[in-house]
Amino acid sequence: MRSVPRTIWALLGLLVVAGFVLSLGKSEDRSHPDSLSYGPSGTRALNELLRASGYRVTSAQTSPTALKPEQTLIVFELTAEVWSSDLPSLAYAEDHPSVVSHLEAGGNVVIVHLRQTFDRMSRSASSGATGRIAYASDASEFTWTVHYGTSPAEWQYDMGYGPAAAPLMLLSDNAFVTLEPLYEGRIFRVADGLSSTNRFLDLADNASFWLHVIETAGGGARDVVFLDSALGSEGAPGVLSLFGDWARYAWWQLVILFAVIIYTLGKPFGLPEPPLVREGGRRELVDAVATLYKRSAATDVALREVLKNADHLVRKRLNISIDAPPHLRNDSISESLAEAFQIAENAATAKAPPSIARHVANRLLSETEAFLGHKAADRARRRRR
Incomplete structure (x- = not known):
């Protein structure tokens, strides 16, 4: 029974709009x-x-x-x-x-x-x-x-x-x-x-x-x-002027009324309220992925992610294409960094235990940071010259 008043109001609204459109023509x-x-x-x-x-x-x-x-x-x-x-x-x-x-x-x-x-x-x-x-x-x-x-x-x-x-x-x-x-x-x-x-x-x-x-x-x-x-x-x-002042006053009253209704309801007319779904934060997502890797002992996935990031930073610093073979990269870096890349590749392939994988990843990150810092220092010295 609650739908009957809404239907009546909708029909009355259509009648008013139709009358207004007809008055324009x-x-x-x-x-x-x-x-x-x-x-x-x-x-x-x-x-x-x-x-x-x-x-x-x-x-x-x-x-x-x-x-x-x-x-x-x-x-x-x-x-x-x-x-x-x-x-x-x-x-x-x-x-x-x-x-x-x-x-x-x-x-x-x-x-x-x-x-x-x-x-x-x-x-x-x-x-x-x-x-x-x-x-x-x-x-x-x-x-x-x-x-x-x-x-x-x-x-x-x-x-x-x-x-x-x-x-x-x-x-x-x-x-x-x-x-x-x-x-x-x-x-x-x-x-x-x-x-x-x-x-x-x-x-x-x-x-x-x-x-x-x-x-x-x-x-x-x-x-x-x-x-x-x-x-x-x-x-x-104007159209409202043809009807008289009462039409102008009624129009502004309708505008104010609709503005108040929209403000108080805070939602579009005729649409259901959207369900409130709680979305997890980024920190929760990271913790969940880390827990999954830890329980499955997926050290190869973690090592390959570290390898990917380190390789990207080095190639970017050397202006080497991402599709270039690894030996072109190794020819332009220090022997210790090239050795760290090779050890990390082997450990990821062999799915090394977590303790060894953590040590290999830390060494690769340290060598990469040292290489990048050395390159930055060389550029600074060249600028001063």
């Missing part, structure tokens, strides 16, 4: 083309595309204090539905103080029009609303297949052509991009910015089209500033 009703937003209506993908193409990109979450004339300013202007009266009236992008000062300094501004109803525009574009865009002066020079979510009649309402505006690019004989001189600078207006959002930028020729528009507006300069502060917020709202 929820379609956006309102447009928010912030250059740092990863949401469907955000323009983070365009931001990264420009960076990858060699542009220096700045996201101005607040009104920039100073803009250079060679910088291209990109501003999104959100517009309401033509037939809607309940949506608030939105300010025109060209009236923004940063836009006005940049135009007065001779800068170029790209104003991108985007409807507030992103969900409706997305459905319209997803159902096949694409068109071929070409230059008004020469339709054969460049053409792009671009997504859009509004009709040409809505473009004229949104863009509000100025008296000096001239069509730069057309879509089915309708002005899609216009060029208008204002103050000392120029305004490039794009009728529908749906193709620049994260959801549509990688489709059709949308990415290529926007790279060309921004390159044309900059006149070769590769310095772009997204005026995100013109959207009226400091950044894209």
Whole structure:
């Protein structure tokens, strides 16, 4: 019966996680083309595309204090539905103080029009609303297949052509991009910015089209500033912000609760406690091996271990390969050390009694230490010379 509550809690946890994941994939009703937003209506993908193409990109979450004339300013202007009266009236992008000062300094501004109803525009574009865009002066020079979510009649309402505006690019004989001189600078207006959002930028020729528009507006300069502060917020709202403050507080309470539970239990959830096995120390292992050798009178094993260590030290000092025959080693050492090696070999082969084996091993170790010390003294004398 104790497994029933755990199952219920597990199902509730899965339900909460599933609800959270579904909320992430929820379609956006309102447009928010912030250059740092990863949401469907955000323009983070365009931001990264420009960076990858060699542009220096700045996201101005607040009104920039100073803009250079060679910088291209990109501003999104959100517009309401033509037939809607309940949506608030939105300010025109060209009236923004940063836009006005940049135009007065001779800068170029790209104003991108985007409807507030992103969900409706997305459905319209997803159902096949694409068109071929070409230059008004020469339709054969460049053409792009671009997504859009509004009709040409809505473009004229949104863009509000100025008296000096001239069509730069057309879509089915309708002005899609216009060029208008204002103050000392120029305004490039794009009728529908749906193709620049994260959801549509990688489709059709949308990415290529926007790279060309921004390159044309900059006149070769590769310095772009997204005026995100013109959207009226400091950044894209997060998932928890959409639910309200209570969701943020509940989230942090869950984080603290899980941290406390993990700390108090000190073990992973759902896994059995590992059995505590007592492991013997190295000293106990050495004593056990020594006792085994002593009871079995295995003097040959002990002697061969001493021989192996002594041979390794001598060969290392003489720079002799470990595979070289023993006579090469003996030719380079003293007669007493060579004799000690030979006696130890014979004693190991004959399995000498423990008393004799101990004497043979001590002699080999003493001769080896004397030889190594003599070699070290010779090297020291050569250094002093």
